[in-house]
Amino acid sequence: MKRFGISLALCLVLAFTLSAADKVVLTWWTWSLPTVEDFVVIKKGFEARYPNIELQSSVNQMDDYKAKLQSEFSSGAGPDLFSVQPGPLLSQYKAFALDLATIAKPTLDRLVPAVVADARVRSGGNMIAIAPLGSAATMFIYYNATYFQKAGITRLPTDLASLKDAMARLKKTFPDKLPLTIGLKDGWFNGDVFSLFANMVEKGITEKADQGKVKWNAPQFVRAMTLLRSLVDQGVIDKNSLGVSVYEDSIGMWADGKAAMHINGGWAIGMLSNPKNVNAEGKPYADRRGGRATDNDVFGAFPVPNFAGGAPVVLGGIDTGIALNKNLSKDRPKLDAALKLLDYMLVGDGRTYQTGRPGAGLIPSLKGVSLDKSIYQDKASSDGVDAIVSTTNNNMAGPRGVSNPAVFNQMGVVVQNVVAGKDIKAELDALQAVAEKE
Secondary structure (H helix, E strand, O other), X not given: OHHHHHHHHHHHHHHHHHHHHHOEEEEEEEOOOOOHHHHHHHHHHHHHHOOOEEEEEEEOOHHHHHHHHHHHHHOOOOOOEEEEOOOHHHHHHHHHEOOHHHHOHHHHOOEOHHHHHHHHHHHOOOOOOOEEEEEEEEEEEEEEHHHHHHOOOOOOOOOHHHHHHHHHHHHHHOOOOEOOEOOOOOHHHHHHHHHHHHHHHOOOHHHHHHOOOOOOOOXXXXXXXXXXXXXXXXXXXXXXXXXXXXXXXXXXXXXXXXXXXXXXEHHHHHHHOOOOOEOOOOOEOOOXXXXXXXXXXXXXXXXXXXXXXXXXXXEEEEEEEEEEEHHHHHOHHHHHHHHHHHHHHHOOHHHHHHOOOOOOOOEOOEOOOOOOOOOOOOHHHHHHHHHHHHHHHHOEEEOOOOOOHHXXXXXXXXXXXXXXXXXXXXXXXXXXXXXXHO
């Protein structure tokens, strides 16, 4: 009997040893999303579903993150999965990433086709190095639906004529309020304004100019800046906007009820939630609502109309994505585990948590899915969420920004000077000169 007890103990030890040896350990590094707190939830859920896989995470500040990646990849190692953004970060570390086009096809096929196509473009066109976790876009008009109702506006503006009509009705009903506020004091925002108007005229034109295929003073840009100037001349954009910042001036005027409409990016989507909706810590999901004059008002959103005609366009694309270390191709069990994690985060419970929970800011990439709308109970806010999600996933004209920071800064200067009434051709010539100098 004693011998049997010893043998049983040895079997249990052996079984435990074999089980531990069979467990696959995955490492995932990032700088922002998921956060340290997010990883606690993701790890618990993923490991419960796949007990034979252990997830280890590392979250660092961006500079430290890039230094760690550079050091590890240079030595031929690196994390199994690493978070990336389109642009310089992806370009720098794409050489260390696995092509996901074939091996992750079952998961990618469940995502919005336009977002997957964008991932391919951002990866260089010949591969898919970034699996889109979520997207972001600009620009949208956030509006006070309560004011719209009182002003008798029954249909949301879809073009210049209907926007001007709405502004006129708002001005008549609320003579002490601004119909529309936009912050044109900030260079980062004005660069986006320049690109938005240019892409209204011709989709993808700023990317072509960024690549040197089109000059920044080409006729398309002249038309775009002329279009911007016309909005100033018609009173849609107030010249005083040059002294208004996006945060806190413009969004503050809207939240305080001093303005009926405010222009911002899709990342402000939480503002559509009534401040009575609070998270586990008791804070409103709308970070700039609560204690404001509009606390009982309903907010909504719609895309900025295409003032050149046609469907609205937005700028942005994949905000954060996941890349797989190309070394995984040499370790099939670990590759299989990594693909399970990728699927979990893009179309499974991980996605539900990361981009699907109330108050999430990233636009989900899964087909047929909007954000969690439990905190957007009013029709206007719910419809606004859907409009931001749909436009982001289906009307993306190009990325935000350009590769040359000096050019982007000058784009913002052009917008300010055009709104101020300076010569459009001279401003675009100056922009082209900056591009040629760098």
